[in-house]
Amino acid sequence: MILYLHGFRSSPRSFKARVVHQALADAGRAGELICPQLPASPKEAMALALLLAERHAPDNLAIIGSSLGGFYATWLAERLDVPAVLLNPSVNPLKNLEHHVGVTTAWHSDEAFEFRREFIDELAALRVEKITKPQRYYLLAATGDEVLDYRDMVAHYAGAKQHVIEGSDHAISEFPQYVDDVLAFCASRVQ
Template sequence: MQPVILFIHGFGSNGFGSKAQIMRDYCAKHDIRFIAPSLSHIPALAWQTLTELVEQLSALLAPQQLCVMGSSLGGFYAHCLAVKYHLKVVLINPSMHAGTSLQRALGEAINYYDNSPYEWRESYVDTLLQLEPTYPSALSDDNCWLLAQTADELLDYREAVIALPHARQTIETGGDHGFVDFARYPAQIIAFFKGTD
């Protein structure tokens, strides 16, 4: 049975970011359904979109068929969804404490799709703090895979290592926040979601 993959982009990004496109292209070649919505920058709206999408898809699919992955802030949302709905998840340089890490973004931010500005507000940070699950996460190595690079310039990879003690962890020396050479991983990610790795 082929997985159906929900990809969640990071802060200021969109469903056409580089990692989403790499996964989209791979899935298209292998007849795997792939969804990467472009979410609102407002966390309450993004979370509503994601939970409604997961609930609708889960009602239509076989158990465990829906899988989720996310990068940075998208990794935070993906982890929250995995905990809430018992989904398999892949986290790429995730923000485990998004409310805390995004305090530094307060004020004007930039949408990377068209470079349009938007305001990042304290109330948005509060929403993320409320969403944050309890750590350490109970997700295990058969349903959660952490991909992190130590030279991430925006997030300390060790926070994810500590928050996900039971997850499968692939920690690469060097790299950056965008996760250098992510194109090495789509086949392995699909195998993980299928349980055939």
């Protein structure tokens, strides 16, 4: 099973989530993807992810996390001892999300949601200062990410399998070129 965790203001309808779903469907494995809509509260998001993950962890689960979902995936991977693929992950969302406090909308709908100040504290409680098993991770980072600095990602996941894309963007617009490698990493780590 693969648990896909989307980023901030995103959803299961994100570009990368749809690419993963299509690749699995093309391989006759569509039923192996779990891709929930994560609540705005990091505490609630991780409670939901844990509930979904614990049914399959540790032997039959890999996680893919994008942006804030990569931050979440790291916390879950450390907690459950499962592999994780990180797509332009947020290493320290505390410095990036402070200016998003308030009411906003998701990228894929006009539905409003509130990102509360206390959610910053919830994020702080989930921070993984140093990964414990680099071989558990595969980092896909773009030098052209306009939201997050790829150098922070490379440093945080030192020793992990890493593919740094020259250029590109936060969305990894050419993600279909990399999805097979992402899924192969997941499959190689799941029994």
